[in-house]
Amino acid sequence: MKEELIVSGRNIPGVDPHLTLWHWQIPLYLFLGGLAAGLVFFSSLYVIMGKEDKAPTAVKWASFITPVALVIGLLALFLDLRHKLFFWRLYTTIRLQSPMSWGAWTLLIITPLSFVWSASYLRELVPQWDWKFKWLYAAETWVIKNRKPFAWVMIVLSVILGIYTGILLSAFNARPLWNTSILGPLFLTSGLSTGAATIMWMSKDHEEKNLFGRIDLLLITIEIFFIIHMFMGFLASSAVQIEAAKLFLGGPFTVSFWSFVMILGLLVPAFLEILEWKGYKIPAAVPAFLVLFGGFMFRLLMVEAGQLTRYLY
Amino acid sequence: MRYAMAVDTKKCVGCSDCVVACQTENNVPLGYARDWITETVAGTYPNVEIEIRSERCNHCENAPCVRCCPTGASHIVEGGIVLVDHDKCIGCGACIEACPYDARYPHPDGYVDKCTFCIHRVEKGEDPACVAVCPTHCLHFGDLDDPNSDVSKAIADRKWKVLAPEAGTKPQIYYLI
Amino acid sequence: MRNTTRRDFLKISGAGAGSLLLAGPAIKAFSQIAGDDTIHPGEKLHRTPTYCEVCFWKCAGWVYTDKKGRIKKIIGNKDDPHCNGRLCPRGTGGVGMYYDNDRLQTPLIREGKPGNQYFRQASWEEALDLVAKNLDKVRREHGPECVALFSHGTGGKIISHLLKAFGSPNIAAPSFAQCRGPREVAFTATFGEDVMSPERTDIRDTRCLVLIGSHIGENMHNGQIQEMSEAIDKGATIITVDPRYSTAASHSKYWLPIKPATDLALLLAWMHVIINEELYDKKYVEKYTYGFRELKDHVKDKTPEWAYAITTIKPDIIRKTAREMAHAAPAVIVHPGRHVTWYGDDTQRSRAIAILNALLGSWGRRGGFYVPEKAHLPKFPGPAYPKPKRSWKDAFPGKYKLVNEVLSTGICDATIPNPEMGCNLKAWIVYGTNLMASLPDQEKTLKAIDNLEFLAVIDTMPMDIVSYADVVLPECTYLERYDVIRTSPHREPYIALRMPASEPLYDSKPNWWMAKELAKRLGLEAYFPWNNIEELLDWQLKHVGSSLDEMKHLGVKKLKREYDDLYFLNGEDYEFNTNTGKIELYSTELANEGFDPMPDYTPHPEPPPGYYRLNYGRAPMHTFSRTTNNPNLWELKKENNVWVNPKVARIWGLENGQYVWLKNQDGVVSSFPIKVRITERIRWDSVYMVHGFGHKERQLSRSYGRGASDSELITRIAEDPIMGGTGMRGNFVTFLTEKPGKEVAS
Numbered sequence A: 001m002k003e004e005l006i007v008s009g010r011n012i013p014g015v016d017p018h019l020t021l022w023h024w025q026i027p028l029y030l031f032l033g034g035l036a037a038g039l040v041f042f043s044s045l046y047v048i049m050g051k052e053d054k055a056p057t058a059v060k061w062a063s064f065i066t067p068v069a070l071v072i073g074l075l076a077l078f079l080d081l082r083h084k085l086f087f088w089r090l091y092t093t094i095r096l097q098s099p100m101s102w103g104a105w106t107l108l109i110i111t112p113l114s115f116v117w118s119a120s121y122l123r124e125l126v127p128q129w130d131w132k133f134k135w136l137y138a139a140e141t142w143v144i145k146n147r148k149p150f151a152w153v154m155i156v157l158s159v160i161l162g163i164y165t166g167i168l169l170s171a172f173n174a175r176p177l178w179n180t181s182i183l184g185p186l187f188l189t190s191g192l193s194t195g196a197a198t199i200m201w202m203s204k205d206h207e208e209k210n211l212f213g214r215i216d217l218l219l220i221t222i223e224i225f226f227i228i229h230m231f232m233g234f235l236a237s238s239a240v241q242i243e244a245a246k247l248f249l250g251g252p253f254t255v256s257f258w259s260f261v262m263i264l265g266l267l268v269p270a271f272l273e274i275l276e277w278k279g280y281k282i283p284a285a286v287p288a289f290l291v292l293f294g295g296f297m298f299r300l301l302m303v304e305a306g307q308l309t310r311y312l313y
Numbered sequence B: 001m002r003y004a005m006a007v008d009t010k011k012c013v014g015c016s017d018c019v020v021a022c023q024t025e026n027n028v029p030l031g032y033a034r035d036w037i038t039e040t041v042a043g044t045y046p047n048v049e050i051e052i053r054s055e056r057c058n059h060c061e062n063a064p065c066v067r068c069c070p071t072g073a074s075h076i077v078e079g080g081i082v083l084v085d086h087d088k089c090i091g092c093g094a095c096i097e098a099c100p101y102d103a104r105y106p107h108p109d110g111y112v113d114k115c116t117f118c119i120h121r122v123e124k125g126e127d128p129a130c131v132a133v134c135p136t137h138c139l140h141f142g143d144l145d146d147p148n149s150d151v152s153k154a155i156a157d158r159k160w161k162v163l164a165p166e167a168g169t170k171p172q173i174y175y176l177i
Numbered sequence C: 001m002r003n004t005t006r007r008d009f010l011k012i013s014g015a016g017a018g019s020l021l022l023a024g025p026a027i028k029a030f031s032q033i034a035g036d037d038t039i040h041p042g043e044k045l046h047r048t049p050t051y052c053e054v055c056f057w058k059c060a061g062w063v064y065t066d067k068k069g070r071i072k073k074i075i076g077n078k079d080d081p082h083c084n085g086r087l088c089p090r091g092t093g094g095v096g097m098y099y100d101n102d103r104l105q106t107p108l109i110r111e112g113k114p115g116n117q118y119f120r121q122a123s124w125e126e127a128l129d130l131v132a133k134n135l136d137k138v139r140r141e142h143g144p145e146c147v148a149l150f151s152h153g154t155g156g157k158i159i160s161h162l163l164k165a166f167g168s169p170n171i172a173a174p175s176f177a178q179c180r181g182p183r184e185v186a187f188t189a190t191f192g193e194d195v196m197s198p199e200r201t202d203i204r205d206t207r208c209l210v211l212i213g214s215h216i217g218e219n220m221h222n223g224q225i226q227e228m229s230e231a232i233d234k235g236a237t238i239i240t241v242d243p244r245y246s247t248a249a250s251h252s253k254y255w256l257p258i259k260p261a262t263d264l265a266l267l268l269a270w271m272h273v274i275i276n277e278e279l280y281d282k283k284y285v286e287k288y289t290y291g292f293r294e295l296k297d298h299v300k301d302k303t304p305e306w307a308y309a310i311t312t313i314k315p316d317i318i319r320k321t322a323r324e325m326a327h328a329a330p331a332v333i334v335h336p337g338r339h340v341t342w343y344g345d346d347t348q349r350s351r352a353i354a355i356l357n358a359l360l361g362s363w364g365r366r367g368g369f370y371v372p373e374k375a376h377l378p379k380f381p382g383p384a385y386p387k388p389k390r391s392w393k394d395a396f397p398g399k400y401k402l403v404n405e406v407l408s409t410g411i412c413d414a415t416i417p418n419p420e421m422g423c424n425l426k427a428w429i430v431y432g433t434n435l436m437a438s439l440p441d442q443e444k445t446l447k448a449i450d451n452l453e454f455l456a457v458i459d460t461m462p463m464d465i466v467s468y469a470d471v472v473l474p475e476c477t478y479l480e481r482y483d484v485i486r487t488s489p490h491r492e493p494y495i496a497l498r499m500p501a502s503e504p505l506y507d508s509k510p511n512w513w514m515a516k517e518l519a520k521r522l523g524l525e526a527y528f529p530w531n532n533i534e535e536l537l538d539w540q541l542k543h544v545g546s547s548l549d550e551m552k553h554l555g556v557k558k559l560k561r562e563y564d565d566l567y568f569l570n571g572e573d574y575e576f577n578t579n580t581g582k583i584e585l586y587s588t589e590l591a592n593e594g595f596d597p598m599p600d601y602t603p604h605p606e607p608p609p610g611y612y613r614l615n616y617g618r619a620p621m622h623t624f625s626r627t628t629n630n631p632n633l634w635e636l637k638k639e640n641n642v643w644v645n646p647k648v649a650r651i652w653g654l655e656n657g658q659y660v661w662l663k664n665q666d667g668v669v670s671s672f673p674i675k676v677r678i679t680e681r682i683r684w685d686s687v688y689m690v691h692g693f694g695h696k697e698r699q700l701s702r703s704y705g706r707g708a709s710d711s712e713l714i715t716r717i718a719e720d721p722i723m724g725g726t727g728m729r730g731n732f733v734t735f736l737t738e739k740p741g742k743e744v745a746s
């Protein structure tokens, strides 16, 4: 029999018997960051391609969600901090090796820009809106004139943001479950998928709805492919990673992962989107909601389960 | 200069004196700890073996906690000692997630804290509190670059290991086995 | 008699009084240590000398206080041979004794109305008056000898002085009949001198250390563990005999996993090998010992093969280890152990250890047993003690002739009315010993308490014994007081000073003040002619070439040895303090009293089916029951667990971490459940637990109800016929996985 015990000195709240330091805040922050990245990505993409009219919802209406998502996300991050009054310290330095630092700076830039982006469409949505100040009108005109370059900036930022939400976790070598390079692309794909699903949900335009349904279907397929690869990678890796994968394959997270993420979050919406494609009438809200729900659950479970995994020595 | 510590698992009795001494020396609040004791038991009675280890931050040469810190609160000073600047720390917890040894803890006051190798003592030429108190003299501290330091001598003619070398952190606590 | 039925177990937090006890300052004081960040490491601190009182090793140290006078840390004194500048975890965590917010704060007096008993707070004036009144009443009605004192720890010395002045010889400590007694009697019978505390073992220079059950490393007696570690560094061979894989066993070259209760067979077999193979120190044995021929004859048939059948230790291991010892001799120590009241034949087992050391020639030799010396401080001038007319021993005609200290359990017996005895003891003072945890057979202790007219308890904490008191006198901790100078024996005589590092918290007072105040009230002030203890200490110190001022700066001081004989038996003539003037392998003293003159093996009861031998011991971070509520040490170990071999766990379907109740052979069930630890470190016929847990007093906010008490389950005592020690390892327990109902528990 092999026995391992901590004799003394460790019973630290949040750290022992296993890490439970990060709760819902970080997953929510990652989820909303991913969603925002997806929304920004698609809106900028269509502006850059010059096909704003093919995707009006993506470019205009859905972009109103972005700043809201970002602000709530930042709030969630703030709630996670334990030394809140020192929050500003994030912006006294740039740490190139720290994904958190990247994220903080990206958000600092992208959040106001996303406000500006959506504000520039405000009068299309609410025609009687009055900007009150002259210089605001001037600013609006300037933005509208420079939409393309603006979109270029935004698309770059959105990719950074999307990847960031993925690599934030995978940068932690110490947690075997997160320690996989697939996690970055996986979270990026998932973020794009939640963005696409949101656009599909919001869109009143049948064409656009179909378009984003298909984009989402593609993204879901890629996601499933990544997830399968992730588990195969774990199972072919070190003992601690096999242990980590087992949390989802027969371990305590199996039921929640397979039912909430795989089935409800990926397979069912994919199936519904295929039906839609085949011409069946499916209310877009259902697959969209499922994708969003699955996206959040995926991050929640990854964060929770990842904290349980560790090196053994 | 490269500060390091060696822990003689053949002599440590797991008394936890190093834990209490650290607590009173460094005002570690009750319920938290910068160092701790583990025990592994292998075999079947009466062919049993145990290993007792006094553990703490490994002051890793390749410290992931420092790399992931968004504010620079976690940093490395002269001699390779990894420190946290409490007034720069926002308590985001990234470093805690990043440490493969769970060597850091969230201080109830918000910032993150960990072993400092008792730098305030080391600067005065004293041993860290845990080293100075250990009744079995099983902790050795010093400069690895100095072949005459306690720690250099301790690991010179003994077999040793470090914890989780596969994590790639290049830990600087050596366990004599 | 004030009570005809058993006294109620008093809750200190009786109607309304509880809230008074938990006054504000305590909590404030405690928070100074928890989470106070205003002090930065490295801040300049002020230091005052002390010697530790968390156990009886009495390491000297420095108490560091910050600018605001708050105690921050305690560090060993480098000049002290007890600790060499390094305190043990308990000493380092001694700050928690001071900061424990459950401490007794004011004197308490029992308010006994039937069905409504509680303590009320009282002034010192009132409490001391009441104690004096009751002691005086016993003195007048029954004589001063009918008062007994239980005392353990330094402060007990001045209280003992008071009791001797009062006229009673009945002063007992659990450190004799429950601890060292058998070995002191055995070594005295063999060498004419006892082992003393700290033990006179020259571990530092030994080449072979044999530990019979002594679990050094868990038993954290500081100097020993330090010297053992040093010996390991120097390549000494450690041989550990222990049925459990102790920490010491894991650090040993040889671990002999002996079947419990069979050590005497092993010891005899070792003697057999050493004599048969002529490995003993011939010159030494010839010159210094008496009875070698008888011994040789006695162990002739005690072959390793014979012992194998009894001990399960293989013959070749017995031979090999015997040769290792002989090879290292005389720098070899067969350690006498300390807590040696195991199976009732403990004096004989200790005799066997003493004899083995004599054969190896280690007594009085470097690396064996040195000759300690202690400083002698003069007694402050005062009248001689009155001569007591009778003592507790009168209650046991013909018994305990070789007992040279008072038996704690004998005091209990002498308190219960007995037809053979004219008068029983009527009043107790209990100083610094938690009798509910330290004495076995709680039922008997309670019966004795039941028969008392008066019980005063002097303690720092609301421990279980406090609940039975009529008056509780709260003492300040060792960090807040002066005490008598430490003069414990060592390689050189040392003196050490304890002085207050802080004013006493709350309304607590030091022992010397209480003793002096009581003396005043009892008409014994002539015995306390000094105004305060500083005057007494300074006077004493000046007689040995120091002063209170000097000691405040030094903490400890080495004095000169009177005799230059640290290792004395290298061929010199020497007269031992025994009947024959020799080391008695054959004990004439035991023979005269009708006991076996040479130790013999007798089998002891085995656990019945479904039961397991209750083995117990120490955890390095706790001292008995006294530290389990200490906030710093509690953090390190909050409860004890019961060690169970995996095979046994399988039979009972026990899981690691599961709580069970233990029931002993007499049907006694532990008051609280205890956590199972499934481990290969314990045999399949025994279970193991750390002593000192399972407190029943709710005022102990941290330790109340945590873990189980071994004391409670030790109801069967194997009394040592030679010296009255209470063998406590013959108790057997079984597991209850459900909370037992009332009928079972009774």
Ligand SMILES: Nc1nc2c(c(=O)[nH]1)N[C@H]1C(S)=C(S)[C@@H](COP(=O)(O)OP(=O)(O)OC[C@H]3O[C@@H](n4cnc5c(=O)[nH]c(N)nc54)[C@H](O)[C@@H]3O)O[C@H]1N2
Pocket (backbone or CB within 6 Å): C053, C152, C153, C155, C174, C175, C178, C179, C180, C338, C339, C431, C432, C433, C434, C435, C437, C438, C439, C440, C458, C459, C460, C461, C463, C475, C476, C477, C478, C616, C617, C623, C624, C625, C626, C627, C691, C710, C711, C712, C714, C728
């Ligand atoms: N079941 C069982 N019984 C045992 C043992 C065992 O292992 N198992 N061990 C035996 C041995 S070896 C020994 S030596 C004895 C020890 O027996 P004790 O010395 O009685 O041990 P403790 O239980 O620590 O009780 C100490 C008491 O002193 C109080 N105290 C502490 N400091 C001070 C102080 O400064 N002033 C005053 N006035 N009081 C103070 C504590 O609060 C506590 O109530 O127990 C023996 N009994």
Ligand SMILES: Nc1nc2c(c(=O)[nH]1)N[C@H]1C(S)=C(S)[C@@H](COP(=O)(O)OP(=O)(O)OC[C@H]3O[C@@H](n4cnc5c(=O)[nH]c(N)nc54)[C@H](O)[C@@H]3O)O[C@H]1N2
Pocket (backbone or CB within 6 Å): C055, C056, C179, C180, C212, C213, C214, C215, C216, C218, C219, C220, C221, C241, C242, C243, C244, C246, C258, C259, C260, C261, C262, C263, C337, C338, C339, C340, C342, C615, C616, C617, C618, C619, C620, C621, C622, C623, C624, C729
């Ligand atoms: N941390 C700490 N240290 C202490 C104390 C404390 O309270 N806490 N108390 C101090 C005091 S006063 C004392 S007396 C000492 C006591 O310390 P020791 O003298 O070392 O204590 P014992 O109870 O004799 O030894 C306990 C060991 O005996 C083993 N044992 C049990 N049965 C048998 C048997 O049949 N044969 C053999 N060979 N071994 C057996 C147990 O497995 C256990 O390992 O500790 C001192 N040191």
Ligand code: SF4
Pocket (backbone or CB within 6 Å): B011, B012, B013, B014, B015, B016, B017, B018, B019, B037, B054, B133, B134, B135, B136, B137, B138, B139
């Ligand atoms: S003080 Fe020394 S012996 Fe005790 S646990 Fe710490 S390292 Fe081990």
Ligand code: SF4
Pocket (backbone or CB within 6 Å): B056, B057, B058, B059, B060, B063, B064, B065, B066, B082, B098, B099, B100, B101, B102, B103, B104, B114, B169
């Ligand atoms: S042990 Fe952990 S906290 Fe210490 S340097 Fe290494 S990674 Fe950082």
Ligand code: SF4
Pocket (backbone or CB within 6 Å): B068, B069, B070, B071, B072, B073, B074, B084, B088, B089, B090, B091, B092, B093, B094, B095, B096, B111, B112
């Ligand atoms: S918790 Fe503090 S030290 Fe750790 S990564 Fe965040 S800011 Fe840096």
Ligand code: SF4
Pocket (backbone or CB within 6 Å): B021, B022, B023, B025, B026, B034, B035, B056, B114, B115, B116, B117, B118, B128, B129, B130, B131
């Ligand atoms: S080196 Fe200092 S801070 Fe680190 S564990 Fe030891 S005592 Fe604590």
Ligand code: SF4
Pocket (backbone or CB within 6 Å): C052, C053, C054, C055, C056, C057, C058, C059, C083, C087, C088, C089, C090, C091, C092, C220, C221, C222, C223, C623
């Ligand atoms: S051995 Fe430990 S508890 Fe005992 S006196 Fe020394 S420091 Fe104090």
Ligand SMILES: [Mo]
Pocket (backbone or CB within 6 Å): C175, C178, C179, C180, C338, C339
């Ligand atoms: Mo003892």
